[in-house]
Amino acid sequence: MDKVYNSKQFEEDIYKKWEESGFFNPDHPDYSKRDPYSIMMPPPNVTGVLHLGHALENSLMDIMTRFQRMNGKKVLLLPGTDHAAVATQAKVEKILVEQGIKNPRQEFGREKLLEKIREYAENSKSTILKQIRKMGTSCDWSRLAYTFDEARGRAVNEAFVKMYNDGLIYRGYRVVNWSVKGQSTASDDELVHVERPAKLYYFKYTKDFPVTIATTRPETKLGDTAVAVNPKDKRYKSLIGKTFEIENFGNGVNLKIKIIADENVEMEFGTGALGVTPAHSAVDFEMYEKQKAKEDPIGLIPVIGEDGRMTENAGKNYEGLTVLEAREKLVQWLKENNLFEKEEDIMQNVGTSDRFGDIVEALPKTQWFVNVNKIIPGRNKSLKDLMREAVTTGHRNNPEQKVKITPERFERIYLNWIDNLRDWCVSRQIWWGHRIPVWYPNSKFQNKENKIYVGVNPPSDLENWEQDSDTLDTWFSSGLWTFSTLGWPNETVDLKTFHPTSWMQMGYEILPFWMARMILMSTYLVDEIPFRDVYFHGILRDETGKKFSKSAGNSVDPLEIIEKYGTDALRFSLISGITPGNDARFYEEKIEGARNLVNKIWNISRYIIGNYQLPITNYQLDNNLILSLADNWILDKLQNLKFEIKFDLEHYQFSQASEKLRAFTWDDFADWYLEVCKFEKSENKDKILGEILITILKLWHPFIPFVTETIWTEMGMEKMLIFEKWPSYTLDLFGGNQPVKDVDKLMGVKSSPDSLEFKNEFEIIKNIITSIRNARSEHKIEPTRKVKAVIYAGEKKELIESQAELIKNLRTGIGELEIKEKGEKIENAIYIATEKIEIYLIGALDEAKEKQRIEKEIENLEKLIKSGEGKLKNKEFIAKAPEAIVNKEKEKLENWENELQKLKEQVKNLK
């Protein structure tokens, strides 16, 4: 084994071996009797390559996967990719435009452009899959899925048709978000709100119009059909219900304006009166629908076209102008006609397309929508109800079918989002995506009722039909992900075995996009929740707190980090220091630290393998071994560690688990126990070190699979580590040897009562050693200089005598060691008082330094004593605090006072 662990030398081969072993596949015969555990990998978009966020997700999922697999589950981690409809088409079009093709859609036409996009997507897909392998992710490649492959396409059609037949999908003329640049609709969630300064214009339609209105978009007023006021607003109350004929507005347009009442109008904003443009505002459109329902309809006049220019309805003077040109022109006209009152500067949020980047226009269009409020036939519930139920009472009021959210606060955020949910527009005018499975009779063939055909498969007389040219929102297919990947709509064994899936993790930024849609689709179509637990991770940011992004120029390529530091270091650095739902910063020093840790584990193993005869089978310590104090101490800690790591991982405390492992491995095992083993020889050491090394390799394996598997091989193990079982633990190593099943019950039990003593006694030895080192250091005694030590050990005499070799050898620089129960004070010696033990170091006293050192300790003790006395003087504390706490306080105070007294006496004699 080399001095330094070289990740590049091993990683590729190991991944290949794992893959070939078949252990990634839950169908492996060795797993046949196991309970299932499943994770569906959130499919990365085929728009590019993996970034750090994906690397984080892969780390989290693979830790869970390996952990569950070692704990005896039949684990399916199913990999996949997402065609990402708009995102991919937008990306490829952008590239083509950069290559000089002005309008790719026009120049290539549907088929050829799709071919270009497919080529790009396939390319990107294969890169992504390679990167997932690089991350060490132990997923089942035999079940690889793609949202746009045949099986998933079938599921999409099936879902659409079922929803259509249940009346949950309808075709309607409604106001939608329209990206002029992308020439497509977008759902509300695909908008990114950008704040920018705008002007609020105040004016009247005509001189004698009774109300002044305020708007940031005067040009849309050419399509106004009403003015809305708050019904409580006294200023306007008398006008409600009246209709005004406006002639020649903006030079050439006639308007019919009805004054309507709407509670959502804010009296304080602007003039408290709002010009209603049903065609170009989602809110106004709602008023339009409300009026229609009240049978007091108002008009709907689209004045902006899909090209972003004013339509014929805007009048001859405006037709063909862009929105901005029209705005200027109308404001000009208002000023000329003395209708203009004033303008104000305000900040405004405008919706932009997340993919095309342009400002989105609201305009009315005939589109396909999912009705989230309609009662589902036979269920007495709407889709909204289903989405709500899944996280509250449980699906069908079954607590077993409840999605548990980590961290909990996201539950409220989710429910809040559901409350504000509007009908979901699912049709898109782009070409890359699942074609809507709807056919219209073509001109050659007019069936009697002009009926449309909606079906999973095309109509048999295809020549008479024309398929809807639109495609589906990408989230329609990804909403099916947890079960479309398992063979749905067929009733497959996989579906029965692995659904609902066990765990899902995702970034909180896609909470509404994805989680809600998966819940919607799954509860409606499969009658099950999609996953039992969902975990939200935060966003990774750079060292200054900025999000990583290509446009900001701070993006980091995970492959470069792997190249430089290794996959294990990357994985460890990504999950250390993170907490559920909170953002985390990621920077080079963190990776270095992780790399150092990996190397430390490598060297610990290298040392043990090189110096001891390790058992090469899975060794269990027997009860007959004669163990030293240090042996007991470390083995006891190891017992605790095993269940604490398990507990933490079961509760998704990834960072905490890794931190505990690090502390045990480095601080307890390497810095203390291995150092002890250099002096404390016994024939048991081979077995004990073997047991500890084997155990920590297993515990580390989910986090850093490559280095642990490599060491495992170096140890000469026959089977691979990936297939090993999680180390079992007992509450009491030397007592009942009962395996502990319920980890939860053990929380708070830090150690078994019997072994507590061993632990504390070794802590006493550690304490003595540290105190001696400290005194030497404070006295600046040269490390090579040996001193004589005398210890007055009181009742601990036997204990300390038994550990004399350790005290002498563990870098304390003690030549001669004398241990007595008690004795006379020794002059001209360094004096150390620890709890009930006194130590003299003879032959190296520097009175000034000694005085300084002891005075410092006295000061510390006095502080402690003061606070301790304060507590114990408080009668209420004595009366009300639990007895155990009070006794502990008393004991501590006694020890401190004892120590203080000794130190004070000592310091008296120093000059």
Add this chain to the structure above:
RNA sequence: GCACGCUUAGCUCAGUUGGUAGAGCGCUUCGUUUACACCGAAGAUGCCGGGGGUUCGAGUCCCUCAGCGUGCACCA
């Protein structure tokens, strides 16, 4: 406007039923002794954002204020 989060050591962050404040990095001093300088030993640094309350006891629970950040809605 509504909601949520954050504020703890120089930096980045932990801190699970309330019981003497923790880690990593950085810093200081010392050090190449049978793994590791990607190392070891010893150390310094905290009114746990301010104020109030509950409690014998608050970083932890409640109220309030401030600063920062995020989401949602409005934005006419």
